Amino acid sequence: MKKLLMTAIFGTVLVLSACGGNDEENADNENNDTATEEPAENEAPADENENAGDEGGGGTVDTAAAEEAYQQSCQSCHGxxxxxxxxxxxxxxxxxxSREEILEIIQNGKGSMPGGQATGEDAEMIASWLAEKK
Structure with missing residues (x-):
């Protein structure tokens, strides 16, 4: 019985730690936004990373920035x-x-997903980028 309880507790801690705890990392990234970023060797130029079709936003989606924000905030749970x-x-x-529904889920959570995994501009970029996934 003790083994089962310890396994359940360990599993819960593992899941919760994988989906959260990015606040300090995101704060560090926000402070470095003024630095000039150079694209990685395998990235396409910025104009190739922008796609039209942002539902509800009326603009373009910076795919590279949205993918980076996704990797920092969502990848550990969604792959x-x-x-x-x-x-x-x-x-x-x-x-x-829709884009708005995805943004609401990112901000407020849904089911076992806690809200606030991405915030502000990152949440909006991720929502726009994911809304294009059909």
């Missing part, structure tokens, strides 16, 4: 390829939810 791990797959989330 690098959006296929899902602890959280559900996001590969076709844009066919189920």
């Amino acid at each position: 690098a390829d959006l296929s899902g791990q602890v959280g559900p797959s996001l590969q076709a989330v844009g066919s189920e939810y």
